[in-house]
Amino acid sequence: MHEPVLTEKVLEYLDPQPNENFIDCTAGGGGHTFAIAERIAPKGKILALDWDAEAIQSFTEELRKRRLQNRVFAENENFANIKEAAAKNAFRPVAGILFDLGLSSDQLESRRRGFTFRKEEPLDMRYNTQNPITAEKLLNYSSKIQLERMLRDYSEEQFSKQIAEAIVQSRAQTHLQKTSQLVQIVEQATPKWYQRRKIHPATKTFQALRIAVNNEVENIKQGLQGATELVSQNGKIAVISFHSLEDRIVKEFFKQNPLFRPLTKKPIIPSRAEIKQNSRARSAKLRVAVKL
Numbered sequence: 484m485h486e487p488v489l490t491e492k493v494l495e496y497l498d499p500q501p502n503e504n505f506i507d508c509t510a511g512g513g514g515h516t517f518a519i520a521e522r523i524a525p526k527g528k529i530l531a532l533d534w535d536a537e538a539i540q541s542f543t544e545e546l547r548k549r550r551l552q553n554r555v556f557a558e559n560e561n562f563a564n565i566k567e568a569a570a571k572n573a574f575r576p577v578a579g580i581l582f583d584l585g586l587s588s589d590q591l592e593s594r595r596r597g598f599t600f601r602k603e604e605p606l607d608m609r610y611n612t613q614n615p616i617t618a619e620k621l622l623n624y625s626s627k628i629q630l631e632r633m634l635r636d637y638s639e640e641q642f643s644k645q646i647a648e649a650i651v652q653s654r655a656q657t658h659l660q661k662t663s664q665l666v667q668i669v670e671q672a673t674p675k676w677y678q679r680r681k682i683h684p685a686t687k688t689f690q691a692l693r694i695a696v697n698n699e700v701e702n703i704k705q706g707l708q709g710a711t712e713l714v715s716q717n718g719k720i721a722v723i724s725f726h727s728l729e730d731r732i733v734k735e736f737f738k739q740n741p742l743f744r745p746l747t748k749k750p751i752i753p754s755r756a757e758i759k760q761n762s763r764a765r766s767a768k769l770r771v772a773v774k775l
């Protein structure tokens with residue numbers, strides 16, 4: 484079960500009041516959605532998006548169990564299309580919008596889509612399985628320079644050149660299909676000391692591929708742009724990011740938007756106690772901005 488991160492801080496900053504409406508762009512297991520839903524009772528509504536059809540399916544079941552289906556509307560949609568999703572549901576006014584980026588523990592542990600280097604799974608990595616681009620396609624058909632750029636730009640992998648070279652050599656022998664093949668390639672392409680660190684040597688490679696497969700950078704930019712247009716005056720946008728690329732995009736986005744004032748000068752990070760309880764929280768950063 485996915486454990487939501489920074490929930491208390493999200494509530495503190497978004498400050499949901501009875502009968503206000505919110506959009507949760509990344510419903511996942513619903514941890515944040517349900518916490519906000521409680522605060523905006525009895526009439527406040529939530530539009531909850533998730534690009535992963537399986538996530539939306541179990542989220543919808545949970546809605547029924549909690550008898551929230553009249554106040555929370557679930558949509559299997561990319562948050563890049565937040566404006567279209569809001570228009571379709573005639574969802575206005577909007578007091579606040581939340582993005583909890585990246586992937587959930589459920590996706591990591593049980594979708595069998597190759598998100599994790601810890602399990603032998605097909606190299607898929609799509610949030611949305613209708614998306615034509617898979618990790619397998621990117622690995623087998625991108626040029627060496629594209630692979631190298633992807634590793635460097637999306638995860639600052641210091642051995643991007645060596646790993647890209649090793650991918651190209653390896654795929655000349657055999658088609659790459661499984662997570663273990665990619666792990667082996669990374670292990671062969673990187674020095675021993677790199678493999679002895681706390682962090683698994685394939686962490687950055689898997690992260691970069693996932694970002695590329697799902698076009699995450701563009702989605703975040705488009706989603707944020709849509710959110711700024713949708714949220715009401717004095718409304719807030721909260722974003723939880725999990726790596727420096729995401730955090731930079733969010734920080735720059737609000738810095739360059741004169742209609743928004745950041746409420747968090749420095750990003751909010753989880754307490755030690757939260758990190759101890761939920762290791763996924765260790766890299767989380769929350770930024771919130773208010774519309775003037």
Ligand SMILES: C[S@@+](CC[C@H](N)C(=O)[O-])C[C@H]1O[C@@H](n2cnc3c(N)ncnc32)[C@H](O)[C@@H]1O
Nearest residue numbers: 487509511512513514515533534535561562583
């Ligand atoms: C970190 S989880 C959210 C967890 C959720 N806040 C909770 O408390 O359970 C991120 C979710 O965002 C979804 N997601 C990722 N990219 C998306 C996108 N472009 N549009 C909509 N959902 C997306 C993923 O499928 C995943 O379920």
